[in-house]
Amino acid sequence: MAKVNRQWILKKRPVGEIGSGDLALVETPIPALGPNQFLARTVYLSLDPTNRIWMSDMTQYMPPVELGAVMRGGTLSVVEESNHPDFKPGDIVSGIAGWQEYSVENGGQKLPRGQVPLSAYMSVLGATGATAYFGLLDIGKPKAGETVVVSAAAGAVGSIVGQIAKLKGCRVVGLAGSDEKCRHVVKDFGFDACINYKTEDVSAALKRECPNGIDVDFENAGGTILDAVLENVNLKARIALCGLISTYNAKGPVPGPYNFANILMKRVTVEGFIVIDFFPRFGEFQAEMAKWVAEGKVKHDVHVVKGIENALSALNLLFTGGNTGKLLLQLSGEP
Ligand SMILES: NC(=O)c1ccc[n+]([C@@H]2O[C@H](COP(=O)([O-])OP(=O)(O)OC[C@H]3O[C@@H](n4cnc5c(N)ncnc54)[C@H](OP(=O)(O)O)[C@@H]3O)[C@@H](O)[C@H]2O)c1
Numbered sequence: 001m002a003k004v005n006r007q008w009i010l011k012k013r014p015v016g017e018i019g020s021g022d023l024a025l026v027e028t029p030i031p032a033l034g035p036n037q038f039l040a041r042t043v044y045l046s047l048d049p050t051n052r053i054w055m056s057d058m059t060q061y062m063p064p065v066e067l068g069a070v071m072r073g074g075t076l077s078v079v080e081e082s083n084h085p086d087f088k089p090g091d092i093v094s095g096i097a098g099w100q101e102y103s104v105e106n107g108g109q110k111l112p113r114g115q116v117p118l119s120a121y122m123s124v125l126g127a128t129g130a131t132a133y134f135g136l137l138d139i140g141k142p143k144a145g146e147t148v149v150v151s152a153a154a155g156a157v158g159s160i161v162g163q164i165a166k167l168k169g170c171r172v173v174g175l176a177g178s179d180e181k182c183r184h185v186v187k188d189f190g191f192d193a194c195i196n197y198k199t200e201d202v203s204a205a206l207k208r209e210c211p212n213g214i215d216v217d218f219e220n221a222g223g224t225i226l227d228a229v230l231e232n233v234n235l236k237a238r239i240a241l242c243g244l245i246s247t248y249n250a251k252g253p254v255p256g257p258y259n260f261a262n263i264l265m266k267r268v269t270v271e272g273f274i275v276i277d278f279f280p281r282f283g284e285f286q287a288e289m290a291k292w293v294a295e296g297k298v299k300h301d302v303h304v305v306k307g308i309e310n311a312l313s314a315l316n317l318l319f320t321g322g323n324t325g326k327l328l329l330q331l332s333g334e335p
Pocket residue numbers: 048049050128131151152153154155156157158175176177178181220221225241242243244245246247273274275276317318319320321322323324325326327
């Protein structure tokens with residue numbers, strides 16, 4: 001019997017939180033392979049806050065996903081059948097095959113087997129790790145002895161940022177949405193302190209935990225967290241603007257930071273960055289990060305949800321704080 005593919009199709013652009021009719025899970029036949037093509041079975045699908053941006057038509061760094069198209073998503077797949085001379089059954093390939101169980105491909109990045117768990121390529125050794133690495137080191141430029149603040153500290157990117165900042169000799173203060181997450185980042189990832197932004201006065205807590213002020217802010221959240229950071233920045237502070245997750249589900253235009261003037265008064269540098277700009281330097285990151293991981297100096301969490309039918313409820317965990325570490329959807333078994 002011919003294999004059937006299941007795919008999530010974008011039907012409507014969500015307004016606010018993603019609604020049940022915005023995407024649809026459909027079954028489609030798998031087309032026959034042409035020359036130089038291979039059939040890839042998706043093992044892991046990366047679920048990322050930016051998926052919500054791709055569903056919208058706001059100004060963004062890639063074209064929005066078209067209505068009627070398969071939802072875009074980063075993937076790790078195994079080759080099942082091949083007409084391509086460079087890809088054979090059993091090869092592991094990373095790419096952007098989207099929210100579907102199978103895809104017909106003509107290329108991708110082949111990954112080695114057996115060196116690290118495959119999920120590491122979707123987290124600490126993939127785009128997540130690269131975001132933390134380049135965002136902190138190239139944009140934040142931390143120096144030993146400085147104070148670094150990281151929002152979404154128990155998340156995929158934030159947890160790695162904090163550990164790199166510690167390796168560079170900084171004081172590291174995280175922000176997370178529960179006492180349990182705060183305990184985790186201090187105990188397991190070595191942050192010096194962590195503030196539960198849902199229960200504390202964030203500005204007062206930052207004053208307490210950053211007695212010498214904030215030199216580098218790795219900003220994942222935006223909104224009131226960014227405002228509290230701006231109240232506590234030092235002269236010549238750097239803000240590595242990585243994400244604004246507090247605004248991705250907004251129904252309309254979002255106001256800028258209330259404490260915008262402090263950027264002027266404290267001569268702060270705010271620089272947004274997108275990890276894809278650093279892909280030409282991926283080798284540099286992977287060599288150093290793989291060494292840190294092998295030496296146990298950088299740890300990471302993966303949060304795996306199984307089954308393509310659970311894609312939307314899983315994605316929502318990013319916005320409710322239900323995930324700890326890199327959120328992955330597992331669509332089929334590892335080879
Ligand atoms: N610039 C780039 O190239 C790039 C690449 C990857 C990711 N990013 C950005 O990096 C950030 C983190 O992404 P990730 O993939 O590592 O996800 P993640 O941190 O693993 O998950 C998102 C976390 O954000 C926190 N959060 C949700 N709503 C929030 C709010 N209103 N205020 C404060 N925190 C909130 C939640 O943790 P709590 O329980 O702590 O609230 C949630 O677990 C996102 O802003 C994302 O867009 C940027």
